Amino acid sequence: MSESPVLLNKHEVERLLTYDDLIPRLESVMGKFSKRDSSEIIQPVRSVVPIQQHNGFLGVMPAYLAAEGILCTKMVTFYQRAEGSSLPSIQATVLLFHPEHGNVTAIMDGEAITAKRTAAVSAISAKLFKPALSEVLCILGSGQQARSHYDVFTKLFKFKEVRVWSRRKEMAQRFVNDLQDPVTVCSSVKEAVIGADVIVTATGASQPILFGEWVKPGAHIAAVGACRPDWRELDDVLMREAVVYVDSREGATAESGDIILSGAEVFAELGEVINGSFPAQREKTTVFKSLGMGIQDAVSAKLVLEKWNSEH
């Protein structure tokens, strides 16, 4: 009955998906999600299948956005890789369906979508929660997410200094070598975060690497890694002292070791702040704990398809 689905590779998705288009769509969908109107949005917490003998997981992330006419699922694998492995930790494919007929309309790379939409959501958190005077950005990790976060944070905000730390210093050095602007390579997490106003944690760590005692009061932390209930990036002190925001309360309480194991209270969802139902406590130390949501992939994929359609 239907035409063949559009197939889009990583290069095409990267080209078609811009932060300028993406950020307003993400703000809008996160706000709608937080209203919990199931006639508008259905997005269950993702299903995760552990692949124990290979240190991996398969996640399936469906979402239906009725008003936008988007029916979508991402399938994503995430593996804990040895440092320097040539294989990406995250690999993903996104399927868009025709919501009325159920046929697949597009099959596209999900790596670029995951990299960009995650960084864009963190940037929205920084817009709302970072201190009014934010001069120093610190990125922990030097992988795909570190790079997309670097790109969008330095595009949207002006920092006097950017620092990066990675488990192996040569990986941080390689990260910096690919950039135009100067970035300081740090030898330890402590050195990287002391005095930082905005900190991005984008590592594969399963134990805390960022400790509250090092964090400048009032700093904003966008915490992107540690997406399993028994994994940590942030210690108890930081989690309990900061005002904690999340992308989804259900996702955070099911999947975030930083929240579950620290016993930290979730103050609000990002969408609830966007909607004005909870305040952005910018003057306090804030953590935005990101787990990733199917609705973010859904609006990103729709944007990519719209752009592609406009060219063909």
Ligand SMILES: NC(=O)c1ccc[n+]([C@@H]2O[C@H](COP(=O)([O-])OP(=O)(O)OC[C@H]3O[C@@H](n4cnc5c(N)ncnc54)[C@H](O)[C@@H]3O)[C@@H](O)[C@H]2O)c1
């Ligand atoms: N919140 C979200 O929506 C979302 C989306 C995608 C990825 N992630 C998570 O973000 C993290 C980074 O993903 P990526 O795609 O950049 O992966 P990547 O493999 O490209 O980079 C991982 C980085 O983490 C570092 N690392 C790995 N193990 C570590 C450890 N034990 N201690 C300290 N550093 C360690 C590596 O050196 C590397 O710099 C992962 O935890 C991933 O699951 C979250």
Ligand SMILES: O=C(O)[C@@H]1CCCCN1
């Ligand atoms: O939201 C995502 O796409 C990722 C998948 C891997 C685990 C963390 N979250």
